[in-house]
Amino acid sequence: MKVSFTVNGTPRALDVPANTLLVDLLRQHLDLTGTHVGCDTSQCGACTVHLDGRAVKSCTVLAGQLEGAVVTTIEGIGTPARLHPMQEAFRACHALQCGFCTPGMIMAAIELVEYGAIDGSDPAAVRRRVREGLEGNLCRCTGYQNIVDAVMQAAGKMR
Amino acid sequence: MTQTAQIRSETGAGGHGIGASVLRKEDLRFITGAGRYTDDIDLPGQAYAVFLRSPFARARIERIDTDDARAMPGVIAVLTGRDMADDGLGDLPCGWLVKQKDGRDMVAAPHPPLAHTQVNYVGEPYGVVIAATLYDARQAAEAVEVDFTELDPVVDPAHARHSEDIHAGVLGNLAYDWELGDRAATEAALATAAHVTRIELVNNRLIPNAMEPRAAVGAYDPGTGEHTLYTTSQNPHLERLVLSAFVGVAPEHRLRVIAPDVGGGFGSKIFVYPEETAVIWAARKVGRPVKWTAERSESFLADAHGRDHVTHAELGVDADGRFVALKVETTANLGAYLSLFGSSVPTYLYGTLLAGQYRTPNIHVEVHGVYTNTAPVDAYRGAGRPEATYVVERIVETAARELGIDPAELRRRNMIRPDEFPYQTPVALQYDTGNYQASLERALELIDYAGFPARRAAAAARGLRRGIGFSCYIEACGLAPSKLAISLGAGVGLYESGEIRVNPTGSVTVFTGTHSHGQGHETTFAQIVADRFGIGLDDVEVVHGDTGRVEFGLGTYGSRSLSVGGSAISVAADKVIAKGKLIAAHMLETVPGTIEFADGRFGQPGSNQSLSFGEVAFAAYVPANYPDGLEPGLSEKAFYDPANFTFPAGTHIAEVEVDPETGVVEVVAFVAVDDFGRVINPMIVHGQVQGGLAQGIGQALLERCVYDEFGQLRTGSMMDYCLPRADDLPDFTIDTTVTPCTHNPLGAKGCGEAGAIGSPAAIMNAVTDAIGTNDLAMPATPEKVWRALAR
Ligand code: FES
Ligand code: FES
Numbered sequence: 001m002k003v004s005f006t007v008n009g010t011p012r013a014l015d016v017p018a019n020t021l022l023v024d025l026l027r028q029h030l031d032l033t034g035t036h037v038g039c040d041t042s043q044c045g046a047c048t049v050h051l052d053g054r055a056v057k058s059c060t061v062l063a064g065q066l067e068g069a070v071v072t073t074i075e076g077i078g079t080p081a082r083l084h085p086m087q088e089a090f091r092a093c094h095a096l097q098c099g100f101c102t103p104g105m106i107m108a109a110i111e112l113v114e115y116g117a118i119d120g121s122d123p124a125a126v127r128r129r130v131r132e133g134l135e136g137n138l139c140r141c142t143g144y145q146n147i148v149d150a151v152m153q154a155a156g157k158m159r
Numbered sequence: 160m161t162q163t164a165q166i167r168s169e170t171g172a173g174g175h176g177i178g179a180s181v182l183r184k185e186d187l188r189f190i191t192g193a194g195r196y197t198d199d200i201d202l203p204g205q206a207y208a209v210f211l212r213s214p215f216a217r218a219r220i221e222r223i224d225t226d227d228a229r230a231m232p233g234v235i236a237v238l239t240g241r242d243m244a245d246d247g248l249g250d251l252p253c254g255w256l257v258k259q260k261d262g263r264d265m266v267a268a269p270h271p272p273l274a275h276t277q278v279n280y281v282g283e284p285y286g287v288v289i290a291a292t293l294y295d296a297r298q299a300a301e302a303v304e305v306d307f308t309e310l311d312p313v314v315d316p317a318h319a320r321h322s323e324d325i326h327a328g329v330l331g332n333l334a335y336d337w338e339l340g341d342r343a344a345t346e347a348a349l350a351t352a353a354h355v356t357r358i359e360l361v362n363n364r365l366i367p368n369a370m371e372p373r374a375a376v377g378a379y380d381p382g383t384g385e386h387t388l389y390t391t392s393q394n395p396h397l398e399r400l401v402l403s404a405f406v407g408v409a410p411e412h413r414l415r416v417i418a419p420d421v422g423g424g425f426g427s428k429i430f431v432y433p434e435e436t437a438v439i440w441a442a443r444k445v446g447r448p449v450k451w452t453a454e455r456s457e458s459f460l461a462d463a464h465g466r467d468h469v470t471h472a473e474l475g476v477d478a479d480g481r482f483v484a485l486k487v488e489t490t491a492n493l494g495a496y497l498s499l500f501g502s503s504v505p506t507y508l509y510g511t512l513l514a515g516q517y518r519t520p521n522i523h524v525e526v527h528g529v530y531t532n533t534a535p536v537d538a539y540r541g542a543g544r545p546e547a548t549y550v551v552e553r554i555v556e557t558a559a560r561e562l563g564i565d566p567a568e569l570r571r572r573n574m575i576r577p578d579e580f581p582y583q584t585p586v587a588l589q590y591d592t593g594n595y596q597a598s599l600e601r602a603l604e605l606i607d608y609a610g611f612p613a614r615r616a617a618a619a620a621r622g623l624r625r626g627i628g629f630s631c632y633i634e635a636c637g638l639a640p641s642k643l644a645i646s647l648g649a650g651v652g653l654y655e656s657g658e659i660r661v662n663p664t665g666s667v668t669v670f671t672g673t674h675s676h677g678q679g680h681e682t683t684f685a686q687i688v689a690d691r692f693g694i695g696l697d698d699v700e701v702v703h704g705d706t707g708r709v710e711f712g713l714g715t716y717g718s719r720s721l722s723v724g725g726s727a728i729s730v731a732a733d734k735v736i737a738k739g740k741l742i743a744a745h746m747l748e749t750v751p752g753t754i755e756f757a758d759g760r761f762g763q764p765g766s767n768q769s770l771s772f773g774e775v776a777f778a779a780y781v782p783a784n785y786p787d788g789l790e791p792g793l794s795e796k797a798f799y800d801p802a803n804f805t806f807p808a809g810t811h812i813a814e815v816e817v818d819p820e821t822g823v824v825e826v827v828a829f830v831a832v833d834d835f836g837r838v839i840n841p842m843i844v845h846g847q848v849q850g851g852l853a854q855g856i857g858q859a860l861l862e863r864c865v866y867d868e869f870g871q872l873r874t875g876s877m878m879d880y881c882l883p884r885a886d887d888l889p890d891f892t893i894d895t896t897v898t899p900c901t902h903n904p905l906g907a908k909g910c911g912e913a914g915a916i917g918s919p920a921a922i923m924n925a926v927t928d929a930i931g932t933n934d935l936a937m938p939a940t941p942e943k944v945w946r947a948l949a950r
């Protein structure tokens with residue numbers, strides 16, 4: 001099928017089988033390999049991207065659902081010279097080790113902040129909500145503590 | 160320093176030298192999605208591999224009919240284990256030959272990369288389909304017809320010795336009976352001990368689950384005869400050595416192994432697996448690059464698993480509360496085949512650590528290594544040392560309870576004192592240095608041990624049971640020296656290489672034989688070199704993970720990269736400076752012995768004439784004004800072979816609250832105080848600790864690999880195997896104490912595994928303290944805790 005959508009601000013028109021997964025479409029057809037595949041059961045979140053502004057696991061989205069959609073991947077949120085505050089905070093807080101979960105984690109974390117999950121005056125409660133908000137994204141390296149720190153730090157700058 | 164006291168910096172404030180929490184150089188590519196992992200690599204004309212895997216735990220392969228599959232669209236080849244054997248490829252070796260207690264060699268069953276007569280675990284590959292697309296390969300794999308004759312599987316390690324033999328010639332499924340220590344003395348001391356504590360322990364089987372699944376892309380160039388294998392490896396040179404010397408896929412000098420960015424390993428990517436072996440073989444056979452990426456379900460089935468011990472232990476204590484003897488008997492499940500280091504993990508990496516931090520004078524350990532029809536078991540973060548710590552720290556805690564002695568006090572009373580180093584244990588190791596009391600006392604302070612009774616009472620008022628648990632662990636890292644390891648059966652040396660090429664402009668390229676798959680070597684090693692040469696961090700580039708660029712190396716495992724690999728780089732740096740001094744002396748028209756190098760400048764003390772590092776580098780490559788007889792160039796390398804293991808140690812303390820209504824355990828506080836010797840980058844070290852703790856707490860509370868009685872993997876997906884998620888874990892309180900390692904130039908001991916080693920015992924001691932019964936096995940799931948409370 002033919003599908004037209006926007007990826008990282010660029011309009012794209014592709015002809016792919018309707019059951020192509022968004023993550024395969026990104027990785028294989030558009031060469032956007034920053035989005036990773038960590039599982040085959042939609043459990044790990046390594047493939048998280050933004051679809052019309054909301055974080056989705058791109059291994060659960062089919063090409064057939066993409067007509068007119070706006071997709072943002074890790075490659076679309078910042079550059080080394082001009083990092084997104086969440087990217088900056090991940091580095092500043094040492095919130096990544098092997099980096100494999102990181103793109104998905106950053107995309108999930110941005111949504112968490114944008115949709116207000118981190119608002120509140122009690123820092124302990126906010127940290128807990130961040131942890132709950134990230135429970136769809138697995139990281140085997142960091143133990144999550146520095147990721148929570150990064151989300152808290154970025155939240156201040158994203159406001 | 161504690162977490163909050165860290166000053167982190169780019170390269171400016173706080174400096175970038177040794178001891179500075181420099182932000183990581185490698186991060187920019189990872190946070191922007193520009194990392195390059197194996198699955199990101201596509202080669203022109205590449206075909207795709209899908210493996211044929213056994214649906215049975217044990218079965219004879221009677222017949223494989225590939226005709227239909229071969230006729231399917233896009234199919235290039237359907238290759239079986241028989242084809243591989245016919246091509247003369249050898250078996251996958253076990254790299255550590257363990258001697259049994261009667262002096263015989265262990266019994267290593269042949270491990271063909273692709274099975275051809277019998278399959279021995281669910282998921283074992285026996286063939287591979289190569290097709291133009293992944294879809295085509297998958298479809299064709301479905302069309303391969305195989306006649307299996309099912310055989311009774313051996314699943315439970317405790318019964319393996321009394322089951323049918325899995326491998327011809329391996330009687331009682333016993334790979335080895337191994338022992339260490341003085342049995343007679345230990346039994347005599349136990350017989351006269353004032354008190355003997357006995358314990359039965361299961362160390363639960365785990366599946367490593369690095370977030371990046373294993374992958375391989377292989378290519379063969381018929382023009383040059385060169386094979387190139389991109390793969391998810393923690394040690395590309397070892398991979399090349401095994402594939403060439405043992406399996407015979409390609410000659411070593413015509414095989415290039417590249418491990419690009421690797422998404423975590425935790426041990427599981429040390430080993431040489433069937434899949435990458437088949438990929439590089441198939442690439443030559445079909446004349447096209449071949450790519451394979453594991454699906455997560457394949458990782459569950461076919462990555463080497465970890466742990467899986469059943470242990471009985473006895474600790475004898477005298478009337479003063481001093482340990483007099485420890486006797487341990489363990490059955491270790493090795494899986495269906497001996498994986499590359501599978502034999503060494505429950506023996507030399509386990510039995511040798513049973514002295515822990517204590518002066519127990521008599522120790523004996525016996526280990527029965529058994530085959531079962533399950534995936535091979537090998538090193539997983541900590542590798543043997545978490546199992547040893549679990550035995551020692553669970554039995555010590557249990558003894559404290561039985562004797563009515565405060566658990567911290569019992570430990571204190573038995574710890575090796577700082578003035579007793581070097582300390583020879585009864586189980587072969589000689590600890591060079593340490594201060595166990597210092598980390599214990601600091602941990603007690605950080606957890607506020609004195610306040611625990613009040614916290615327990617407050618929890619009780621909320622209807623919750625609060626418990627506290629200790630774990631004073633020790634580990635041995637940086638396996639060494641090579642001569643000793645080889646005499647104990649290791650098939651390779653355990654040194655590491657480091658090379659420093661100073662470029663004509665004064666920038667520096669560092670080559671290390673270790674491999675970073677999250678550890679941050681590109682930063683830490685650059686810090687060491689920048690610090691030594693007095694140059695900027697950005698002027699140093701660290702290269703690793705490519706046999707075509709790095710001369711040789713043994714890779715990253717066993718927390719060895721800094722203490723061994725970093726030391727090699729440090730020695731190479733010494734050589735660079737030594738040569739630089741010769742050049743500088745000539746240029747400054749003075750005698751070589753008078754030149755000193757400090758703050759990035761070569762000069763004579765007291766003289767105002769000096770040369771920068773860059774000026775000397777330039778002179779080395781443009782030798783206009785240059786000493787006669789000295790070779791041009793400024794490039795040095797070192798192979799560093801450590802004199803001994805390093806012995807990181809520390810205290811972990813966990814506090815948990817258990818809801819008696821539901822059995823749910825919450826970790827409410829966790830303190831880790833570790834002595835890693837000298838620390839180069841505290842930020843990275845703390846990160847390693849946090850990650851290790853997450854895996855250790857995962858083992859204690861969540862993770863468990865289960866095979867059913869038919870040998871089918873019941874926990875074969877992330878839905879069935881519970882990995883720790885962000886809301887399962889607390890914030891950790893981390894601190895370090897420092898006693899520098901005495902025998903390497905950096906004074907470093909290694910930090911990668913400590914978290915996973917110390918924490919399971921701390922958590923289980925805390926949970927059993929909370930619920931008032933010791934009858935609880937890992938993982939302490941709500942159901943198990945609830946049932947234990949109900950007993
Ligand atoms: S790959 Fe999408 S959730 Fe794991
Ligand atoms: S950084 Fe490795 S999985 Fe998260």
